[in-house]
Amino acid sequence: xxxxxPLVYLxxxxxxxxxxxxxxxxxxxxxxxxxxxxxxxxxxxxxxxxALEEARETVRxxxxxxxxxxxxxxxxxxxxxxxVAYGWARKVLQPGxxxxxxxxxxxxxFVPWQQVAKWT
Numbered sequence: 381x382x383x384x385x386p387l388v389y390l391x392x393x394x395x396x397x398x399x400x401x402x403x404x405x406x407x408x409x410x411x412x413x414x415x416x417x418x419x420x421x422x423x424x425x426x427x428x429x430x431a432l433e434e435a436r437e438t439v440r441x442x443x444x445x446x447x448x449x450x451x452x453x454x455x456x457x458x459x460x461x462x463x464v465a466y467g468w469a470r471k472v473l474q475p476g477x478x479x480x481x482x483x484x485x486x487x488x489x490f491v492p493w494q495q496v497a498k499w500t
Contacts (some may be wrong), residue, residue, distance in 0.1 A: 412427075416428075417429050417432050433448070465492035465493055465495070465496050469493075469496050479493045
C-alpha cells in the first residue's frame with residue numbers, strides 16, 4: 381500500500397470484503413454441502429436446506445420479525461431493490477403518492493423507482 385497506510389475499504393455497497401468466518405463457511409459449503417435448496421430429497425439437499433432455514437431463523441430473531449416468512453434472501457442489493465419496487469411498491473403505491481430519492485442514489489436504485497413512478 382502507498383505509504384504503508386492501513387487499508388480502509390469503502391465500496392462495500394458493491395462488493396464488501398469478507399470476514400474470515402464468511403470465507404471459511406463458503407469454502408466449507410462448496411466442499412461439503414453444495415446443492416440446490418428446497419429442491420432435492422438427498423443428503424446434500426437436506427443439509428443445505430436446513431442450513432438456509434437456520435440462517436433465516438437467526439435473521440428473523442435479529443430483526444424481531446414475526447415469522448421466517450418475512451425474511452427473504454436475494455442475490456444482492458439490486459435484486460432486493462427490484463423485488464421491493466416491482467413487487468411490493470407497484471401494488472401499494474397510489475396515484476399522487478411520492479417516491480423520494482436522493483441525488484446520490486446508484487443507478488440500480490434510481491431506475492426501478494423511476495419505472496414504478498410511471499406506473500402509479
